[in-house]
Amino acid sequence: MAPDDLNAPLGQDKSKKPSKLGKPSIGIPQLLAGALALSGVVVIGWAAFVDDPLGGEPMAVVSTKPEPGAAVDASAPEAAVAKIAPSETPAPPPNGTKTVTIIDGSSGSRQEVAIPGNQSGATPAAPRMSADPKLLETTRHGAIPKIGADGARPSIVYAKPRQLSAAEKNIPRIGIIVGSVGISASGTADAFSNLPAAVSFAIAPYGADIDKLAARARSENHEVLLQVPMEPFDFPNNDPGPQTLLASLTSDQNIDRLHWLMSRFQGYVGLMNYMGARFVTSEQALGPVMRDVAKRGLIFVDDGASSRSVAGQLAGGQNLPFAKTDIVLDAVPTAVEIDRALARLEAIARDNGSAVGLATAQPATVARLAEWAQKVESRGFVLVPITMIAVKPKSS
Numbered sequence: 001m002a003p004d005d006l007n008a009p010l011g012q013d014k015s016k017k018p019s020k021l022g023k024p025s026i027g028i029p030q031l032l033a034g035a036l037a038l039s040g041v042v043v044i045g046w047a048a049f050v051d052d053p054l055g056g057e058p059m060a061v062v063s064t065k066p067e068p069g070a071a072v073d074a075s076a077p078e079a080a081v082a083k084i085a086p087s088e089t090p091a092p093p094p095n096g097t098k099t100v101t102i103i104d105g106s107s108g109s110r111q112e113v114a115i116p117g118n119q120s121g122a123t124p125a126a127p128r129m130s131a132d133p134k135l136l137e138t139t140r141h142g143a144i145p146k147i148g149a150d151g152a153r154p155s156i157v158y159a160k161p162r163q164l165s166a167a168e169k170n171i172p173r174i175g176i177i178v179g180s181v182g183i184s185a186s187g188t189a190d191a192f193s194n195l196p197a198a199v200s201f202a203i204a205p206y207g208a209d210i211d212k213l214a215a216r217a218r219s220e221n222h223e224v225l226l227q228v229p230m231e232p233f234d235f236p237n238n239d240p241g242p243q244t245l246l247a248s249l250t251s252d253q254n255i256d257r258l259h260w261l262m263s264r265f266q267g268y269v270g271l272m273n274y275m276g277a278r279f280v281t282s283e284q285a286l287g288p289v290m291r292d293v294a295k296r297g298l299i300f301v302d303d304g305a306s307s308r309s310v311a312g313q314l315a316g317g318q319n320l321p322f323a324k325t326d327i328v329l330d331a332v333p334t335a336v337e338i339d340r341a342l343a344r345l346e347a348i349a350r351d352n353g354s355a356v357g358l359a360t361a362q363p364a365t366v367a368r369l370a371e372w373a374q375k376v377e378s379r380g381f382v383l384v385p386i387t388m389i390a391v392k393p394k395s396s
Helices: 027-050 185-194 210-219 253-263 285-293 311-317 335-352 363-373
Strands: 099-103 110-115 136-139 143-144 172-179 200-203 222-228 270-274 300-304 321-325 354-360
Touching: 027 099, 099 200, 143 253, 143 363, 172 210, 172 222, 172 270, 172 335, 172 363, 185 210, 185 363, 200 210, 253 285, 253 321, 285 311, 311 321, 335 363, 354 363
Parallel strands: 172 200, 172 354, 200 222, 222 270, 270 300, 300 321
Antiparallel strands: 099 110, 136 143
């Protein structure tokens, strides 16, 4: 009996036909391995025999040489310096011309290309007005205002008074303060472009480039105020911003915060509270602030946040120039309501001899103010900056 499959020697099965030589079966893994090997050979060959210092990085080739016989346009960005024969002496470049060296990455050759500067002969713009260093005191927060050694007061040095005729001195005066300058970019731009110089600008301490805004305002003859955030009744649900003066803090803490706020920019004639309905009713909290403002030669403007404010009383005791806002012009920010508020402001000025209106630097508000300002003086009023309304301190 023949042995079974378990006991039969290996390789003795004669019934199976041997595979034909030259026709092995090739699977997908072998094909992938071959493709990868071929790719590696191609890369190595490219690196060895192709002259490409940029390693295949995408590039654009731009000619910097003018065509033969073509004139070089010095104003064109692609203009290049024409080649100079060895016997020629190059002419000196025009004033303001800059020379840039271009290096060819493949050959290493260098070429000098002249870039024309401003040849219009126009005088560079003069720098905007900066604060007088004699009126600055250095603190840990930065420079803040002070009365100069010669008695010069910032409220006078930075004031932009109007020259009034004899007849104009006896007619009602109106002061307009546009606040939150620097917060709305479009409103701020409109205010600078469309409002007359007699309109005063109040700048919040949190805007961008506020030092430049203040300098520009003064260079365009606007008086500038610093808006100081003070505690409202619903604080902290209604938070004016960082470093807000609080009735719960000590006087030293509030003065330190005040000096931080004062150091944000310079060149202002005085301070005006931003919010602060609670703070301005507390003599204990507001008193030290008003004393510090007075000793620095500034004015103080009460924005009318509270009918119970003691700011006017404290200003009188400190011989501090003081003004108070009579009406917020854009409390309802529609054209109709702003026009009505301006009419009420005129009535107050006619009855009292002067009035102060407060508005925000928003495009719609600025547009109504600009139109009103063109006609208000024809109705028997004179538009003046805030220092011409603030009550002057008593002479000592």
